Amino acid sequence: MALLAALVPSSQSWRVSLPATFLLLVLSLLLSYVCHLSRRPAFPPNSPPLLKPLPVVGSPAFFTARNDLFRRGRSVSPRTGNFSFYVGRLRIVGLSGRASRRAYFDSKALDLARGYERLFADGPSLEGGGSPEFGSLFNRNVKTLLLRENFVRNLGVLSRDVREGLGKFVAAAVVDGKKEEEEEEEEEEEKKRKQKKKAAGVLNPYEDVYRLVYQLTMRTLGCEEIAEDRKLGDETLRLYEDAEEGTSPARFVVPWLPTPAWWRRVKSGARLYGILDGIVKERRRSKEGGARKEDALQVLLDQGASTLGVIEFIMGSLFSGQLNTSINAAALLVYLAQNREWMDKIRSEVDGVVDRHRAQREGEGESGGESDESALDVLKRLPLEAWENDFPLVDVALKETIRIELVGSSYRMNDSGRDMEIGHTGEVVPNGAFSVYQMDDAHMDPDVYPEPLRWDPGRFLRGEDKKQPDAFLGWGAGRHPCRNNFLSATIVGMRFAKLETFLITAHFISMFDFQLSDKNGNLNPDPPVLKDRTRFTAHKPSVPVYFRPTAAWMPAIPELGGESAKAAAAAARAARSDGGRKKRCRRDALGKTKAAKYTSITKY
Numbered sequence: 370m371a372l373l374a375a376l377v378p379s380s381q382s383w384r385v386s387l388p389a390t391f392l393l394l395v396l397s398l399l400l401s402y403v404c405h406l407s408r409r410p411a412f413p414p415n416s417p418p419l420l421k422p423l424p425v426v427g428s429p430a431f432f433t434a435r436n437d438l439f440r441r442g443r444s445v446s447p448r449t450g451n452f453s454f455y456v457g458r459l460r461i462v463g464l465s466g467r468a469s470r471r472a473y474f475d476s477k478a479l480d481l482a483r484g485y486e487r488l489f490a491d492g493p494s495l496e497g498g499g500s501p502e503f504g505s506l507f508n509r510n511v512k513t514l515l516l517r518e519n520f521v522r523n524l525g526v527l528s529r530d531v532r533e534g535l536g537k538f539v540a541a542a543v544v545d546g547k548k549e550e551e552e553e554e555e556e557e558e559e560k561k562r563k564q565k566k567k568a569a570g571v572l573n574p575y576e577d578v579y580r581l582v583y584q585l586t587m588r589t590l591g592c593e594e595i596a597e598d599r600k601l602g603d604e605t606l607r608l609y610e611d612a613e614e615g616t617s618p619a620r621f622v623v624p625w626l627p628t629p630a631w632w633r634r635v636k637s638g639a640r641l642y643g644i645l646d647g648i649v650k651e652r653r654r655s656k657e658g659g660a661r662k663e664d665a666l667q668v669l670l671d672q673g674a675s676t677l678g679v680i681e682f683i684m685g686s687l688f689s690g691q692l693n694t695s696i697n698a699a700a701l702l703v704y705l706a707q708n709r710e711w712m713d714k715i716r717s718e719v720d721g722v723v724d725r726h727r728a729q730r731e732g733e734g735e736s737g738g739e740s741d742e743s744a745l746d747v748l749k750r751l752p753l754e755a756w757e758n759d760f761p762l763v764d765v766a767l768k769e770t771i772r773i774e775l776v777g778s779s780y781r782m783n784d785s786g787r788d789m790e791i792g793h794t795g796e797v798v799p800n801g802a803f804s805v806y807q808m809d810d811a812h813m814d815p816d817v818y819p820e821p822l823r824w825d826p827g828r829f830l831r832g833e834d835k836k837q838p839d840a841f842l843g844w845g846a847g848r849h850p851c852r853n854n855f856l857s858a859t860i861v862g863m864r865f866a867k868l869e870t871f872l873i874t875a876h877f878i879s880m881f882d883f884q885l886s887d888k889n890g891n892l893n894p895d896p897p898v899l900k901d902r903t904r905f906t907a908h909k910p911s912v913p914v915y916f917r918p919t920a921a922w923m924p925a926i927p928e929l930g931g932e933s934a935k936a937a938a939a940a941a942r943a944a945r946s947d948g949g950r951k952k953r954c955r956r957d958a959l960g961k962t963k964a965a966k967y968t969s970i971t972k973y
């Protein structure tokens with residue numbers, strides 16, 4: 370009896386021991402979960418050499434210093450350069466070198482969508498997303514929407530968007546300018562006034578071009594409601610940016626952990642979903658009323674897509690294209706501002722195309738005599754063939770930009786049910802494991818691209834990229850290029866991204882001459898390093914960079930009303946503060962007649 374009394378605690382001791390027991394329970398659960406996390410699936414013996422993992426986390430350098438991780442990996446694997454490592458419990462094979470690159474991009478066993486879905490910060494899957502129809506819907510419809518007829522139908526509107534968008538940037542500068550004058554009258558402090566005066570007229574390409582690409586993408590692969598509404602566009606872009614932000618590395622170790630970054634993504638994604646859902650519902654309602662629109666959303670609805678399918682399609686298109694296209698389109702202009710030789714070459718190419726098409730029209734006798742069509746008017750009616758074939762220098766300039774800007778990795782998962790052999794190396798990517806290829810492995814190889822960090826589009830004219838197979842991966846390679854063959858047409862991302870970038874570059878160059886500056890308009894030809902090679906995607910520079918227009922050739926844009934004329938005047942004012950130096954440059958580069966034609970537009 371005494372023994373029993375000793376074993377059964379009194380009601381008093383229960384009160385004390387309950388919380389302790391609960392704590393003990395939680396601790397032992399935690400411990401067993403940590404044990405579970407530490408028990409990783411093994412790599413088979415014919416996997417590439419394994420980097421020693423830290424307990425639980427594996428190789429955190431995958432997040433903090435990926436290039437170093439790859440350097441270390443290559444050093445433990447002198448024969449092939451391939452190596453194995455863990456992130457949490459995930460098994461990953463890092464690949465490098467020519468033979469492995471080929472095997473990686475050509476492999477049927479490696480799945481792109483699953484790789485990006487898990488390793489690219491919980492990003493949305495391109496295939497097999499939430500709704501069962503998503504994969505086929507995305508592929509089928511991106512192809513359909515980017516087919517030639519659709520491009521042609523949309524071209525005029527896209528070009529109008531670009532004209533208006535760029536015109537508005539300068540128009541915004543005019544508003545600043547007007548403020549300055551008013552403030553001058555109000556006799557504000559001298560210092561403050563000077564500061565503001567300098568600020569008038571600068572553009573931030575990574576904001577303004579980014580916004581423009583968003584509008585073009587929404588226009589082509591989304592819906593008019595957002596493409597046409599500035600406020601809604603700004604709001605959805607902000608939500609997209611939040612939703613696109615990477616999640617915390619902690620979720621790679623504990624996949625269910627609701628980190629603050631994850632919550633932010635979920636909240637923004639839900640809000641974006643809600644907005645698109647409202648638009649789809651309204652469109653379905655107004656179907657009876659006959660308010661049809663000619664856009665991607667309509668194509669999807671006509672095909673009977675579900676609301677979820679439509680929304681996933683639009684969000685998938687944004688995730689695939691927005692970041693890469695906008696960063697590269699903006700960066701291309703930044704590189705041109707830094708490289709006078711290529712700026713002049715590209716300017717001559719754009720002017721040449723404009724002249725040829727202006728002359729063609731004169732030849733057709735439509736306008737009779739010498740045409741006074743402005744460059745923008747000519748660009749407005751340029752056919753798709755011209756956009757796709759007549760800008761070979763812009764093409765190589767974009768290629769070179771992508772080579773440098775495309776930092777980070779490509780991801781795959783081997784879900785083929787068997788180990789995948791890495792070419793003839795004798796090594797494998799195990800079944801169920803991931804593999805990662807660093808784009809820099811090809812793009813920053815000095816044997817292929819001497820002085821790899823130097824921006825020089827001439828490399829592609831000299832055939833540097835032909836020294837090795839797949840030495841340029843900027844538009845993908847092997848089984849997953851950023852394009853596909855569909856019926857007889859070549860389609861998808863690359864074609865659309867090029868069209869957007871060419872439209873923006875040609876219009877920009879036809880409207881302005883510009884130099885890099887700080888946000889106050891002080892010229893700054895060598896801003897601090899623009900890209901961080903440790904990042905995982907193309908990205909905006911951490912130190913903002915601005916353009917100061919130093920000359921403008923901008924006729925009135927009817928869609929902008931009086932604003933564009935004011936904008937041209939503002940840019941001309943900004944240019945005059947350079948003492949006409951740039952104006953002379955322009956004359957030298959293009960010859961007298963043309964300069965006269967352009968300058969008469971802006972009435973210097």
Ligand code: HEM
Nearest residue numbers: 689690693694697779780842843844845849850851862866
């Ligand atoms: C300058 C802009 C762009 C660049 C540099 C770019 C680059 C790439 C690269 C390198 C890949 C291959 C990825 C890999 O193998 O891991 C790829 C694939 C892909 N891109 Fe793009 N892309 C751009 C724009 C776009 C746009 C605008 C879209 C569509 C809206 C798009 C849709 C896709 C799709 C769907 C794939 C996957 C194809 C597949 O699964 O086979 N891209 N892109």
